[in-house]
Each structure stands twice: as structure tokens, then as C-alpha cells.
Amino acid sequence: MTRVKSILYGSVATIALSGVAATAQAADMAVKAPEPLFAGITLYGQMDVNGTCQNHGLPYSGTAAVGMAYWLVGEGAIDRAGCALGNNGITQSLIGVKIEKSIGYGFSAIGQVETGFNPASGELSNAVGSVAKQNNSFLNGQTTFGDGGRNGQLFNGPTFAGLSSATFGTLTFGRISTLQRDNVLAYDPQGGAYAFSMIGFFGAFAGMGQTEDAYWDNAVKYVLDAGVFHFGAAATSGSPEGQNQGAYAFDVGLRTRP
DSSP states (O other): OOOOEEEEEOOOOOOOBBBOOOOOOOOOOOOOOOOOOOOTTTEEEOOOEEEEEEEEEEEOOOSTOOOSHHHHHHHHTOOEEEEEEEEEESSOOEEEEEEEEETTTTTTEEEEEEEEEEETEHHHEHHHHHHHHHTTTGGOOOOOOOSSSBBBTTTTTTTEEEETTTEEEEEEEEEEEEEEHHHHHHOOOTTOTTTOOHHEEEEETTTTGGGGGGEEEEEEEEEETTTEEEEEEEEEEETTSSSTTTTTEEEEEOOHHH
């Protein structure tokens, strides 16, 4: 028998932090880009809180980045009907700081730190933690879980420093978004939304087969866009946990501009 999943998904509140500027709109939101507070420093953020009703689902998890089990695949206990307050269905709730300061000769010093969180619970997004919570749990005691790249770190999103030039490209060092994740976000028509995009919910696409590899720690990334030509390269020595030891990637192609 075919199982129908989500029957209701509520609205999204998004906040763009820029001094005192803020907007809150429905799902078809158009949020004003935040402006620098001072000296090239921009504080930004967005928050997604939703109401979800399902006839086959799992209880809300305050730890899992997805919040609710928006898709059926991969969780054997998805068989309960109910409604719950959730989060991160359309976009990952986050707060961060960006720095972009001109240093002359066409170059800018850049940097970013970012933290993803679950506003319905107040916890940092912790995908691995949501999986660990299911240990020694019977199927009927499970909550929503799923692997991912945000695993409870204070800065679980992109966190890097580097240089940028309109002519020579952008070079960054630190915790980076992989080239594959960049492409997913650029070309997925649903923007990687956990609740609506198969690509977004199953982060293995962004991690080249491993969901938790959508971000690389201790990495360097170089990206150049020259007209329609695009080139990207990235490499990492691996994370302290032993992931991505000696990993590297390249991205070459053509991009049309509107």
C-alpha cells in the first residue's frame, strides 16, 4: 500500500540580521540581503520554524538538523501519525559573521564563521548526535535522526579565512563547503530544502556519497569564475576525527550568466 507522507507544512520565519533590519515572510520569501554593520563585518542569520502534520512520521528530534522525518527512506520506524512543531524544513536555521575588507590592488580579505541550530529546541544542529540517540532504542521509541555535516560543533557551518579578487578568484582556508555542495545549492531548484528536496534531505549528494562529508575541515579551496569559465579545486588533510584524510576535488566547466 502506498504511504502518503506530509499533509501539512506551515510557514517559515526568516530574519536577516543587519543592524535593526528584519523581515518575516511566508514560504515564497524574498529576504533583503544584510548590509555590513561596520568595517566590512556583516552579522547575518535566518530562522525556520514550522508546523508539520504527517500520517507516517517520527516524533520531532531537537538534535537532528532536519527536525522531522520529512522523507520515508532510511528510517524503519516511520509509521506514526501526528502533528508537531518542527524546524529547518525549507532552510537551515543559522547565525554567522562574514568579513570582507579591501586591502588594495583589487584584493579583499575575507572570513566567515557560522553556526546552524534548531530553533524549536534551542540546540545546535547535531546530526551524528541524533543517530547516537537511537542506540539501544526499540523502533517504537525512535525519534527523527539522520547523518549530516553539522555535528554539534560551535561553528558547524563554513568557518574560514582567505583572499578574494574579481580577477584572480577566491582562496580560502579552514572549514569549507565542498565543491559538490556548492553545486547542489547552485542548481537544485528547491534550494536543498530538507522538507521538499530529495537532494537536500539526503546530504550524500553534497558529500559525494558520505552525508557528513559536505564540509571539510583543515581544508583549502580555490574558485575562479572568468566570464563563462569556472574552475574550482579543494584539498584537505582531514578532520581530527579521521575523516577525509588526503581528500581532494576539482570542478571545471562553463556557467551561463543571466
